[in-house]
Amino acid sequence: MNPTIINIVSGKGGTGKTLLACVLADMLGNAPDAKTIVVDLDIFVRGLTSLLYFHREEKLHIVEKHKLTVSDFFVEKIRYPNKDLGIVKYRSFDVLPAVHRIDQKLDYQDLAPNTRHEAKVILSALLSCLADDYRYIILDSRAGYDELIAATHEISTISICVEEQDQISKVTSDNLISQLDEQSTPTFRLINKARGVKSPNDIDFSARSVTDIGAIPFDMDILNNFGTSGFWDVTGRSLYRWALANAWNTLNSKLQFGTRLSLPRLSPIMSEAVESRIGFLTLKDRVFFVYGLVLAMFGAGYSLVGSDFLTIFKDDPLRVGASIMGIVGFSMAVTVLIRRPKR
Structure with missing residues (x-):
C-alpha cells in the first residue's frame, strides 16, 4: 500500500503548523497499523528538529554525521542509495530531522531549488529512501509559497493549510491556496488558535466549502507548556488534542483513509463548548x-x-x-x- 503523504502548509509563519504536525503524528502513530513519520522540510526555522533537541536533553547533535538529514538532499541534490537516513524515534512516531546539529549553519543559495522540477526530483529521492511500511508521511513545510512548496504539494496526497482566525491569516491562506489549486492535489483548510468557537460553524468564512475540516480552539495550556518536559502530559488532556482528532476524523470521512481517531474526553466542567470559550485560561x-x-x-x-x-x-x-x-x-x-x- 502506498503511504498517504500529508503536506502541512501555511500562508504565513506562526500559525502553529509544526505543533499540529507533531500532535497529529502522535495520535496517528498510536492508532493500529498506522506507522507515521514526520519530515522537517523547514530546514532554516527547523521547529520540528528543535523539539528533538529538547527531547534529547539539549544535545546539539541530533543525528550522527554518517547518516542523512533533509538538508543533505538539498546540498548534494543527488540520490543516496547506500546511505541511511538519520531517522529519530519520537514518542509514537518517527522524525527525519532537518539538520545534523541544531545550530548548523546553511547557505540558502546552496539549498534553494532553481525550478519546481528540480525540487520535485530532490523530494522524490528523499521519499524513495523511506521504509515501505509507513502508512502516513507528514511533511512539515515552511510558510509561504515558492518552488519547493509547489513541488511538495504536487507529490503529496493532500495538503492541509493551517491558518488563524484573523483576516491577515485568511488573506495569506487564500493567496497560498490559489497558487496550490493550479495542481490536482486537494487542499484542505484548518483553523488553529480559534477563539470563542466550539465547532467549524462558528468560523466566519466568506465562502464555506467542502475543504473546511475544522477549528481548533485556542488553549492556554498548550501555549504555556510548549517545549517543556510536561508538554505531552498536558496535551493528552487538552481541548487542542480533542479538536484536532475531530478535524482528522472529518478529513478521514471525506477521503476514506481508514484511520479513525477515538479520543473520548470528559470536560472537567462538563461542557467542551463552555470550556472552549474560556481557553485563554489554563x-x-x-x-x-x-x-x-x-x-x-x-x-x-x-x-x-x-x-x-x-x-x-x-x-x-x-x-x-x-x-x-x-x-x-x-x-x-x-x-x-x-x-x-x-x-
Whole structure:
C-alpha cells in the first residue's frame, strides 16, 4: 500500500503548523497499523528538529554525521542509495530531522531549488529512501509559497493549510491556496488558535466549502507548556488534542483513509463548548473559574430563596439588594466570557 503523504502548509509563519504536525503524528502513530513519520522540510526555522533537541536533553547533535538529514538532499541534490537516513524515534512516531546539529549553519543559495522540477526530483529521492511500511508521511513545510512548496504539494496526497482566525491569516491562506489549486492535489483548510468557537460553524468564512475540516480552539495550556518536559502530559488532556482528532476524523470521512481517531474526553466542567470559550485560561483556572461562579451564584441565590427569605426581606432589605446585584454581576461576567463573537 502506498503511504498517504500529508503536506502541512501555511500562508504565513506562526500559525502553529509544526505543533499540529507533531500532535497529529502522535495520535496517528498510536492508532493500529498506522506507522507515521514526520519530515522537517523547514530546514532554516527547523521547529520540528528543535523539539528533538529538547527531547534529547539539549544535545546539539541530533543525528550522527554518517547518516542523512533533509538538508543533505538539498546540498548534494543527488540520490543516496547506500546511505541511511538519520531517522529519530519520537514518542509514537518517527522524525527525519532537518539538520545534523541544531545550530548548523546553511547557505540558502546552496539549498534553494532553481525550478519546481528540480525540487520535485530532490523530494522524490528523499521519499524513495523511506521504509515501505509507513502508512502516513507528514511533511512539515515552511510558510509561504515558492518552488519547493509547489513541488511538495504536487507529490503529496493532500495538503492541509493551517491558518488563524484573523483576516491577515485568511488573506495569506487564500493567496497560498490559489497558487496550490493550479495542481490536482486537494487542499484542505484548518483553523488553529480559534477563539470563542466550539465547532467549524462558528468560523466566519466568506465562502464555506467542502475543504473546511475544522477549528481548533485556542488553549492556554498548550501555549504555556510548549517545549517543556510536561508538554505531552498536558496535551493528552487538552481541548487542542480533542479538536484536532475531530478535524482528522472529518478529513478521514471525506477521503476514506481508514484511520479513525477515538479520543473520548470528559470536560472537567462538563461542557467542551463552555470550556472552549474560556481557553485563554489554563485548565486549572477554568475549573476554579466555573465552579467558583457556580458556588457564588448558589450562595447568592440561597440568600434570596432560602427558608428565611421573608425574614431577610423584612429585616435587611439591603442584603436582598446586594444578592440581586451579585447575581446580575456574575451573569454579566459569564455572558462577556462565553458569548459567541458577532461577525
